[in-house]
Amino acid sequence: MASEGGTATRSSDSDSQGGYEGWVQSSIQNPDRAYRAAFYVVMIFFLVTTLFPLYWLFILAVTPNNMISNMGLLPKGFNPGAFVEVFTTLPFHWYMFNSFILALITTVIVLILASLAGYVFGRFDFKGRGALMLLILAISYFPPAAFLLPLFRLFTGNIEILGLSSPMLYNTPGALFLPFSALSLPLAIFILTTFYAQIPDGLEDAARVEGTTRLGALFRVIVPLSAPGVATAAVLTFIWVYNEFFFSFLMVDGQAKNWAPIVWGILGYQGQYSASYNLMAAAGLIGVLPIAILVVIAQEKIVSGLTAGALKE
Amino acid sequence: MSTEQSTEQTRSRGGSGAFSGATRWVENLNDTQFAYLLLTPTLLLLGVISIWPLLSTFIMSFQADSIRGAAQIGEFVGLENYIGVLSGAYNTVVLPQPFFDLSSPFTSALIVTFIFVVISVSFETLIGFGQALVLDQDFRGRRWVRVAIILPWAIPLVIQGLIFYLLFQPGISFLPDMLYNLFGGLGWSQTPLVSSSNALLIVILADIWKTSAFMALLILAGLQSVDRSLYDVAKVAGASKWQSFKLITFPLVLPTVLVAMLFRTIQAARVYGLIETMASCTTVPSLSCLVVSTFSVRRYGTAAAIAFITAAIIAVIVSVYIIKFRDEGGV
Numbered sequence: 001m002a003s004e005g006g007t008a009t010r011s012s013d014s015d016s017q018g019g020y021e022g023w024v025q026s027s028i029q030n031p032d033r034a035y036r037a038a039f040y041v042v043m044i045f046f047l048v049t050t051l052f053p054l055y056w057l058f059i060l061a062v063t064p065n066n067m068i069s070n071m072g073l074l075p076k077g078f079n080p081g082a083f084v085e086v087f088t089t090l091p092f093h094w095y096m097f098n099s100f101i102l103a104l105i106t107t108v109i110v111l112i113l114a115s116l117a118g119y120v121f122g123r124f125d126f127k128g129r130g131a132l133m134l135l136i137l138a139i140s141y142f143p144p145a146a147f148l149l150p151l152f153r154l155f156t157g158n159i160e161i162l163g164l165s166s167p168m169l170y171n172t173p174g175a176l177f178l179p180f181s182a183l184s185l186p187l188a189i190f191i192l193t194t195f196y197a198q199i200p201d202g203l204e205d206a207a208r209v210e211g212t213t214r215l216g217a218l219f220r221v222i223v224p225l226s227a228p229g230v231a232t233a234a235v236l237t238f239i240w241v242y243n244e245f246f247f248s249f250l251m252v253d254g255q256a257k258n259w260a261p262i263v264w265g266i267l268g269y270q271g272q273y274s275a276s277y278n279l280m281a282a283a284g285l286i287g288v289l290p291i292a293i294l295v296v297i298a299q300e301k302i303v304s305g306l307t308a309g310a311l312k313e
Numbered sequence: 314m315s316t317e318q319s320t321e322q323t324r325s326r327g328g329s330g331a332f333s334g335a336t337r338w339v340e341n342l343n344d345t346q347f348a349y350l351l352l353t354p355t356l357l358l359l360g361v362i363s364i365w366p367l368l369s370t371f372i373m374s375f376q377a378d379s380i381r382g383a384a385q386i387g388e389f390v391g392l393e394n395y396i397g398v399l400s401g402a403y404n405t406v407v408l409p410q411p412f413f414d415l416s417s418p419f420t421s422a423l424i425v426t427f428i429f430v431v432i433s434v435s436f437e438t439l440i441g442f443g444q445a446l447v448l449d450q451d452f453r454g455r456r457w458v459r460v461a462i463i464l465p466w467a468i469p470l471v472i473q474g475l476i477f478y479l480l481f482q483p484g485i486s487f488l489p490d491m492l493y494n495l496f497g498g499l500g501w502s503q504t505p506l507v508s509s510s511n512a513l514l515i516v517i518l519a520d521i522w523k524t525s526a527f528m529a530l531l532i533l534a535g536l537q538s539v540d541r542s543l544y545d546v547a548k549v550a551g552a553s554k555w556q557s558f559k560l561i562t563f564p565l566v567l568p569t570v571l572v573a574m575l576f577r578t579i580q581a582a583r584v585y586g587l588i589e590t591m592a593s594c595t596t597v598p599s600l601s602c603l604v605v606s607t608f609s610v611r612r613y614g615t616a617a618a619i620a621f622i623t624a625a626i627i628a629v630i631v632s633v634y635i636i637k638f639r640d641e642g643g644v
C-alpha cells in the first residue's frame with residue numbers, strides 16, 4: 001500500500017482494506033490525508049456555526065406567523081409574503097435608505113480627513129506627533145455614553161457659542177453622521193497611516209523635483225499609490241456605520257422621515273409588532289442583504305488591504 | 314539642469330492671484346506647520362464632536378445629580394461621585410444595579426463586564442485563529458467559504474441581537490426547552506434571557522459568533538503577510554506541518570494577534586447595544602449599561618463618573634498590553 005503512493009491509496013482504500021481501520025492505516029502512512037480530512041471537518045464546522053443563525057432567520061421568515069411555536073430545524077409551511085409585508089407594515093425600505101445615505105456621507109468625510117491625517121502621521125516627524133496619536137487612540141477608550149449628554153445638548157440647540165445657540169440637528173442627518181465620523185475616524189487614520197508610511201520617500205521626492213506642489217504630491221502620487229488602503233478604510237467605515245447602534249438609537253426619535261436608520265426599523269418590529277416573529281426575521285434577513293453583497297464584492301480587497309497594512313509592522 | 318528649468322516653469326505657470334498665493338504660502342511652511350495645516354480639519358471635527366464632549370462630561374462627573382428642577386446638574390461636589398460608585402455607597406441608593414458586589418456577581422457591573430471581556434476575547438481569539446488558518450489554505454470554493462465565515466462580522470448589531478433573541482426565546486425556538494432538559498439540573502433556566510447568569514452566557518455566545526469573524530479577518534491578514542518561501546525552506550529541512558506552524562507561523566503572526574486582541578478588548582469592555590437588544594440592562598448590567606441607565610433617570614453626575622471609571626479601566630488594560638507585549642513588537 002505504502003509504496004503505491006498517494007493517488008493509488010485514495011482509490012483503493014475502501015475496497016482492499018475497508019472501513020475505519022483501513023482509513024487509519026493509510027492516514028498513518030500518508031499524514032497529508034489526515035490533515036486534509038481534519039481540515040474539511042473543521043471547515044464544515046465553522047461554516048455550520050456561522051451560517052446557522054442566518055438560516056434560523058430564514059426558517060422563521062418563511063413560516064406563517066400563526067405556525068411559529070417551538071420551531072425546529074425546518075420551516076413549517078411556506079409563506080414568502082412576509083418579505084413583502086415587511087415593507088408595508090413599516091417603511092423598512094426608508095430605514096435602509098437612511099442607513100445607506102448616512103454610511104455614504106460618513107465614509108466620504110472620514111476618507112478625506114483620514115487621508116490628510118494619515119499622510120501627516122505616516123510621513124512627517126513633527127513636534128507633538130506621538131501625543132496627538134495617543135490622544136486619538138484614547139478617544140476610543142470611552143464608552144459612547146460619555147459623549148452623549150453634551151452632544152445631545154449641542155444637537156438640540158441648547159449650547160450657546162458667542163451668543164448664538166447651536167443649530168438644531170436632532171432628527172437630521174447631521175446629528176448622526178457627525179458622531180459617526182468622529183468615532184470611526186481613529187481606525188481609518190491608523191489604517192491609512194501604515195499605508196502612507198510604506199510608500200518610499202523617493203517617489204514623493206521625484207514628484208517634488210518634477211515641480212509638483214506638496215498637496216499635488218499627496219493627491220497625485222501618495223493617494224493613488226495607497227488606493228488599496230483607502231479602499232479598505234472605506235469598506236470598514238461603511239460597515240462600521242451600518243452596524244452602529246448607540247447614536248443611531250439615541251440621536252433620532254425613530255421615525256423614518258427623521259432619518260432614523262435601520263436600527264429603528266428592526267426595533268420597530270421587536271417592539272411595536274412583537275408578536276409578528278416572521279416579519280422580525282424577514283426584516284433581519286433583508287437588512288443583512290446589502291451588507292452581505294458588499295462583503296462578497298469587497299472581501300478580497302479587505303483582506304489584501306489589511307495584509308498590505310500589516311506588512312510594515 | 315533641465316529638471317530645474319521645468320520646476321521653475323511649473324511654479325510660474327501655477328497661475329496668478331489668490332490660488333498661487335495660497336500655494337506659495339503652503340510651499341513655504343516648515344514641516345511642522347504643514348503637518349498641523351493638514352491636521353486642522355481632523356482636529357476640528359474631533360475637537361467639537363469628541364474632545365469637547367469628553368471634557369464637558371469630565372466636569373459633570375464632579376457635580377451632584379439634579380434629578381428634579383430646571384437645572385440639569387447640581388453643585389460641585391469634588392470626588393463624591395467617584396467615591397460613592399467605587400466604595401459601594403451608591404450601590405442600592407443611586408445605582409439600579411451594584412457597581413461591584415461579590416454577593417451578586419451576575420448583576421454587578423464590574424464583574425459582569427470582566428466575565429464578558431475575558432471569556433469572549435479568549436474564545437474569539439482561538440476561534441478566529443482557527444478560522445484564519447482554514448481561510449489561509451488553498452482549496453476550491455475558498456472565496457465563498459471566506460465570505461461565509463467573515464459575514465457575521467458585517468451583520469448590524471441590532472440584527473445580531475434579534476437573531477439570538479429569536480433563538481433563545483421560549484415558545485419560538487426548540488433551544489430553550491432542549492437546554493433546560495439538558496442543563497436544568499445545573500440551574501439553567503426555562504427562560505434564559507431573563508436569568509442574569511444565563512443571559513450573560515447567551516450575550517457572550519452572540520458576541521463570539523459575530524466577533525470571531527473580525528478576529529479571523531485581522532489574523533488572516535497577518536497570516537497572508539508571512540513570507541511563503543519560509544514554508545518551502547521548512548519543508549526541505551524536513552519539518553512536519555506542526556513544526557512549521559510552531560516555528561514559523563505562530564511567532565510571525567503573534568504581533569498581529571496581540572493587536573487584534575487589544576482592539577477587541579477595548580470594544581468588549583464597552584459592551585452595551587448587544588445586551589440592550591437581546592436581554593436588557595437590568596438582566597445583564599455591564600459598565601456601559603450602568604452609564605446609560607443612570608443617565609436616563611437624569612443622574613448625569615453619576616453617569617459621567619461611571620463613564621470615566623470605565624475609560625480608566627480600559628486605559629489600564631491597554632497599558633498592561635503595551636508594556637507586557639512591547640518586546641513582541643507590533644503593539
